[in-house]
Amino acid sequence: MSTNYIVENLKKEIDNFSSQIKAEKVGHVLEVFDGIAKVSGLSDIKSSEMVTFPNGETGVALNLEEDTVGIIILDDFSKIKEGDEVKATGKILEVPVSDNIIGRVVNALGVEIDGKGVIKADKTYPIEKVAPGVITRLSVDKPVATGIKVIDAIIPIGRGQRELIIGDRQTGKTAIAIDTILNQKGQNMICVYVSIGQKDSKLRKIQTRLEEGGAMAYTVIVSAGSSEPAPLSYIAPYTGVSIAEYFMDQGKDVLIIYDDLSKHAVAYREISLLLRRPPGREAFPGDVFYLHSRLLERACRRNEEYGGGSITALPIVETQAGDVTAYIPTNVISITDGQIFLETDLFYKGIRPAVNVGLSVSRVGSKAQIKAMKKVAGTLKLDLAQYRELEAFAQFGSDLDNATKLQLERGKRAVEVLKQPQYAPMAVERQVAVLYALTKGYMDDVPVEKIKEFEDGLINYTENKTKKFYKEIVETSMWTDAGEAELKKAIEEFKSNFN
Amino acid sequence: MATLSNNDIAHAIYLVSKEKTHAELREINNKVIKFLVRRRLLSKSPDILERLNKIINHEAGRIVVKIQSARKLKEEIKKELITFLKKRYKMKEVILKEELDEKLLGGIRVEINDEIIDLTVKNKIKKLQEYLIRKI
Numbered sequence: 001m002s003t004n005y006i007v008e009n010l011k012k013e014i015d016n017f018s019s020q021i022k023a024e025k026v027g028h029v030l031e032v033f034d035g036i037a038k039v040s041g042l043s044d045i046k047s048s049e050m051v052t053f054p055n056g057e058t059g060v061a062l063n064l065e066e067d068t069v070g071i072i073i074l075d076d077f078s079k080i081k082e083g084d085e086v087k088a089t090g091k092i093l094e095v096p097v098s099d100n101i102i103g104r105v106v107n108a109l110g111v112e113i114d115g116k117g118v119i120k121a122d123k124t125y126p127i128e129k130v131a132p133g134v135i136t137r138l139s140v141d142k143p144v145a146t147g148i149k150v151i152d153a154i155i156p157i158g159r160g161q162r163e164l165i166i167g168d169r170q171t172g173k174t175a176i177a178i179d180t181i182l183n184q185k186g187q188n189m190i191c192v193y194v195s196i197g198q199k200d201s202k203l204r205k206i207q208t209r210l211e212e213g214g215a216m217a218y219t220v221i222v223s224a225g226s227s228e229p230a231p232l233s234y235i236a237p238y239t240g241v242s243i244a245e246y247f248m249d250q251g252k253d254v255l256i257i258y259d260d261l262s263k264h265a266v267a268y269r270e271i272s273l274l275l276r277r278p279p280g281r282e283a284f285p286g287d288v289f290y291l292h293s294r295l296l297e298r299a300c301r302r303n304e305e306y307g308g309g310s311i312t313a314l315p316i317v318e319t320q321a322g323d324v325t326a327y328i329p330t331n332v333i334s335i336t337d338g339q340i341f342l343e344t345d346l347f348y349k350g351i352r353p354a355v356n357v358g359l360s361v362s363r364v365g366s367k368a369q370i371k372a373m374k375k376v377a378g379t380l381k382l383d384l385a386q387y388r389e390l391e392a393f394a395q396f397g398s399d400l401d402n403a404t405k406l407q408l409e410r411g412k413r414a415v416e417v418l419k420q421p422q423y424a425p426m427a428v429e430r431q432v433a434v435l436y437a438l439t440k441g442y443m444d445d446v447p448v449e450k451i452k453e454f455e456d457g458l459i460n461y462t463e464n465k466t467k468k469f470y471k472e473i474v475e476t477s478m479w480t481d482a483g484e485a486e487l488k489k490a491i492e493e494f495k496s497n498f499n
Numbered sequence: 500m501a502t503l504s505n506n507d508i509a510h511a512i513y514l515v516s517k518e519k520t521h522a523e524l525r526e527i528n529n530k531v532i533k534f535l536v537r538r539r540l541l542s543k544s545p546d547i548l549e550r551l552n553k554i555i556n557h558e559a560g561r562i563v564v565k566i567q568s569a570r571k572l573k574e575e576i577k578k579e580l581i582t583f584l585k586k587r588y589k590m591k592e593v594i595l596k597e598e599l600d601e602k603l604l605g606g607i608r609v610e611i612n613d614e615i616i617d618l619t620v621k622n623k624i625k626k627l628q629e630y631l632i633r634k635i
Contacts, residue, residue, distance in 0.1 A: 010631075019627070021616070021618060024617065025614055025615075026614070041613030066506060
């Protein structure tokens, strides 16, 4: 490259440059502390408008008071000093979006943090948007296959649903979310994983796991780490959902996971208290309900007229010592369309995923379940409910009639079948085959400790022998009489060879 | 008790002292100071005075404009500026406060309350820099 070439290019660039003159609204920093700046002036600023500080830091105006503006700073605030000039940009906070973002890790402002180079984006989406209205929506009727037996059978999730995953620390909340992402391979789903206030080591582990499972090919990770300022944690879920909306606008189905919203609420509480908003219950500000409702309301299924596509949201909330009556858990439970409740006791009993089937519900998902699954799951639910009722009796020993004993044995086997190791999602047709065998009583005389072995063997065996049954489930989502007969025969054959 | 903002106090002072004679003003001044002492707001008085100044200027149709330039401005330019600013802000009177700053290199920078019109060479060079090193 010659010097002439560079000079020519520079000349061209400078010729292209035109500066527009406009009056700018400015303010001056009165005080800065803990990621918050109080600024005078800025008389015409809008709520949640972006502002810039002299060293290029960005901020967002949150508190508009009589003669000062409370601004949350989204970058390092150590260089901002009193008297600095703050410029209003006239824009609401936006994040860059593009198809190139898939497979990347970005921060709460949509900037890459995985060291794989700048993400080219020609579009930006505002992070705050009003949720789609009633006219544009469609009821939930397509399933999200999580690959987890207990969820797909008993607490099914539909596309466009908001299903809360709630439980104490170390009960496998994130594991369920990650398994669900891993199972979306080939399901025509884009996944967005929003990590709020998590340890960077945990995020790294998740990223590696998703890469190994080939899931990063359809996944975006948005991260606001625990070492970053609270304002970033506060905006991260909105950034995530904006990215999700970008894909939904292309008519795609999107799955978004917020891990977790209790940390999000804590970050918002920190900001609110620093902005001197009055604290309410548990010191959360008065609008903490709206904080989550406006976020989760953006999950939806749109009808074809408005471009189709859906956003399914799986928010995660961490409880303290199983207390679901705390402020944030009750709020989010009431916003979402059901919850998956995980319990420490079950986890340590070896029932993993530690889903409490009695307390978990899915308010809209059953409409989205495939017909075959609905058929087997109906009996399964009943079996489990009766088992729980009778479980207390079983403590007292032997004097039980045969029907009760049978119920108990069936229940034990049901619990055993619903156990599933991590990172081992199961296709829905296999789930149907196993649950069919269970609910029709084929496992009743298999010893409980051998159930796992039986299940694995059965899947292998039937998959080869009952191609027709499997094909029917995949294609028409229900078996025919012929298919059922084939499966029955195969199960009996397998059982007679199983010792 | 609702809290009183400095702006409210300044506004109140302006309203009571509007169109009053000299003797009356003395009385009012005394009362205002007593009030500030009683409410322990005396430390806020510089801010209140500044706001009062702004209110008086506003009511009188006056604006104070800060102009920074690299070199001293010619009289005709000043006149032109004043007519332009009068029209833009629909004010009767414009008070120019001039400041010299060689670092601006050239052009002028006009500051009216919290609005800034930056026409300096320094600003243009900065913008050119941003333009040239922008991400493509």
